[in-house]
Amino acid sequence: KAGVTQTPRYLIKTRGQQVTLSCSPISGHRSVSWYQQTPGQGLQFLFEYFSETQRNKGNFPGRFSGRQFSNSRSEMNVSTLELGDSALYLCASSSDRFSEQYFGPGTRLTVT
Amino acid sequence: DQQVKQNSPSLSVQEGRISILNCDYTNSMFDYFLWYKKYPAEGPTFLISISSIKDKNEDGRFTVFLNKSAKHLSLHIVPSQPGDSAVYFCAASGGNFNKFYFGSGTKLNVKP
Secondary structure (H helix, E strand, O other), X not given: OOOOEEEOOEEEEXXXXXXXXXXXXXXXXXXXXXXXXXXXXXXXXXXXXXXXXXXXXXXXXXXXXXXXXXXXXXXEEEOOOOHHHOEEEEEEEEOOOOOOOEEOOOXXXXXX | OOOEEXXXXXXXXXXXXXXXXXXXXXXXXXXXXXXXXXXXXXXXEEEEEEEOOOOEEEEOOEEEEEEOOOOEEEEEEOOOOHHHOEEEEEEEEOOOOOOOXXXXXXXXXXXX
């Protein structure tokens, strides 16, 4: 079974630009969650999608948004990038509640 | 608001000995807990989970203990191996589906 894939793996953007990150979950998994990892902060929950609906949301500004398609693939968008948005963005998929989440390798975003 | 805390940023253990990684949480609604291992440049890898109806779960060399009254869980690795050297994250969820709160991680170094 193929794992969670994320594209692109690395990205460099300029302040004020916007960016879209993509995540393909494990086949059959309907839940996709996004996390931001910064040094010393651990993983911060962004949002979770299940069957194309946002089911949970973390404490991030509205510049961070996402969506999920009918094939469970998910995209995350960050608009008006700030320097502080530089981080590793991780996507995780699971079949549902009380199921472990499987993580992709992440997208390393650098904002200059 | 850090609802899940890993107070030891690093731990060094001799090969063959026991590694004990600790995690504390504040939210009594949490009912599902997981441990992940993370190598540099990779996404976290699921290790072991425990639900609040249990106080212990074992999988090979890995055992997770849950003390609900103390809001504390721990991961025991016996015997520790150099390949176990990585950053370990604990995560917790409850109430909301699949909204996980992660600790800041403990870097384990197993010396040969």
